[in-house]
Amino acid sequence: MTTLEHCQQLDQNDPLRSLRDQFELPPGLIYLDGNSLGVLPRTAAARVAQVVTEEWGQGLIRSWNTAGWFDLPQRLGDRIATLIGAGPAEVVATDSTSINLYKVLSAALLIARNDHPTRLRVISERNNFPTDLYIAEGLCREHGGTLTLLEADELQAALVPESAQDVAVLLLTHVNYRTGAMHDMAALTAAAHRAGVLTVWDLAHSAGALPVDLTAAGADFAVGCGYKYLNGGPGAPAFVWVHPQHAERFWQPLAGWWGHAAPFAFTPDYKPAPGIGRYLCGTQPILSLAALACGLDTFRAAEPLGGMAALRQKSLALSDLFIALVAQRCAGQGLTLVTPLEHAQRGSQVCLARADGAYAIMQALIARGVIGDFRAGDGGRHPDILRFGLTPLYTSFADVWHAVEHLRQVLVSGEWQRPEFNRQQAVT
């Protein structure tokens, strides 16, 4: 049996343990929800205060130039690029993931239709994050296309060239939000390209959690989230990447002045900025971008310690430990592991299904100061889920031990059956 002492020893020996000091972690809380909202970087309070008091308060309109507000989307984009295998000037931090997805999926559909007028179908995963499906559904209606939802294990077959002749785009979230299962981006992209299909990747649960290499995979488009593993704060702006070979072929439909080649010429005709710049639209929320910059800063300290590769190694060690502890300590409690055991197929979270009570079990854990989250199933193939995000920048091995111990106690004691844990309410 794995002991707490063993886990504490793992923390002692963890070459990344000092990275945790970059964050404000509420005392007594075991926070395993950094895949929903990352924790507060220590620098953020002072930095945001400076933006408010000095840059806005004193600099006022001048700060667009003097404080570098204008090119924040590009500068933060360049830093995100280093985490996802993109080049300089290929990424901008802007708007929300949903809106960025609308931009790139629109562009992808335009390119597909231009090159192959009969390609009108978008393929995605049935339990992809819903907003991705909603955006795709709307765009398919607009473009006269169809959206086909498949299970993950049906994707390869659907990308056989003979089956995919009417397919324009493969739209996938790299790591599934419900299961933590990770797609093989390079293999699926290669299969898609063999079938003449473009790929759009949502990196919401991978950017900052594990190494991503969009360039090596030959991906076409990507979007991702600023407030999960990038620790950018609640509702932080998202990001968007477009392969340079596609960036200037069309312009995306949200063609606003920030994406104009000369926004301050104030000409009545739209002329798109070169490259990724045309994926900007309107004025961006500077306070929120400033906080995102602090989140991105926390990855700098990881660089001399091995960067994303080292973070990935720790993330897998954390999830291996979580899985082992659940197997050892919660056997016979009706939990099923949903996250793949295979490292190559696992993101940075552990998901457990249970036929009943998953919602209440998570409420009982939260009451004990262990924060994960609950994701409702569909009553069919996809069950209700307990989701635990493991964020290698700040999650410790002892955190994992304590979390599983609380889970064990909640289950064994029947504590989760108390009425107060069974009132359904909004849960993020």
Next chain:
Amino acid sequence: MTTLEHCQQLDQNDPLRSLRDQFELPPGLIYLDGNSLGVLPRTAAARVAQVVTEEWGQGLIRSWNTAGWFDLPQRLGDRIATLIGAGPAEVVATDSTSINLYKVLSAALLIARNDHPTRLRVISERNNFPTDLYIAEGLCREHGGTLTLLEADELQAALVPESAQDVAVLLLTHVNYRTGAMHDMAALTAAAHRAGVLTVWDLAHSAGALPVDLTAAGADFAVGCGYKYLNGGPGAPAFVWVHPQHAERFWQPLAGWWGHAAPFAFTPDYKPAPGIGRYLCGTQPILSLAALACGLDTFRAAEPLGGMAALRQKSLALSDLFIALVAQRCAGQGLTLVTPLEHAQRGSQVCLARADGAYAIMQALIARGVIGDFRAGDGGRHPDILRFGLTPLYTSFADVWHAVEHLRQVLVSGEWQRPEFNRQQAVT
């Protein structure tokens, strides 16, 4: 001649003078650019710090419920509604003005096409703010429509029913960003409706600057800006209003999970939220929304003093004074008043044209601590412009006196001709 003493007396007698104390105004600065970026409300630094340190730092994911993050777009929308003549639950604060315009113009085009398949034309003003035209241009291309740009004095004729049979939408900014000229929203909306045309109003330069009554005008759609007269901070989220009769007829194309009827049911099919809720898309930048709330708070203190009507009265007194002082003190200096003298046609800014040197004159003023801005002309009917925003919450009559005195000195001395003021650079 109007004296400084007279202006100081106007400030003494100004019933709204205490409202200025709600803001942090940099000492020694005369800030006449609140129509580009409003000044910092005194409450904002502490409130944003609380959101960062307590709500994000300690509350973490729980704050979506416990700190009321979820319904911030609706709650701020309800407060904006009181400034623009909209009802409760008719406005949401979200995204950028450009993106919100895309949503409402899409919806307007869908409604128009549904009711009258031959109506495919959008009419707007040639010197409307460019991003509005870019968004309209993109949507017209997408919907197979055309965008017709007219001068302001050509609009009424274009809305004669016989001329407007193919027109779907009239898209106007209520107060023109270049000239400060205000359209008669009620009259133009009535003319549009007589011709079967829907109206979309951009309130970027009117919300918070002067009374707007969308309901009384019978307008159809409106968007507006959070960072100008609403003092929401750099890049603050914008807002969107849809007349209740249209709100549920279609859903807008940016159909993301925040606009879903049950976002946390995580169903794969999009089902739009009732009413204005469906005009939300993705997760919103909470830090920036919190600052916008502080900006909106500053209007509360104005309510017992007469609210928007009293603010409007002061705004007109400020611009009347500005115009009179320029006439008295800058005669013979080549300045032309672009802003209408007629109160009913004037927004809350004063714009002056000059055949040459407008850019350098503004740079010289900024170097003296008088901040307005420069807007480039088109070399034709629309000249280069010096723009001075008058924000009745915090601009004083003495500010106006000093600003015009600096302008006089810059012109009379030829100071603006110094080389350092003639280097063109990005100006917001």
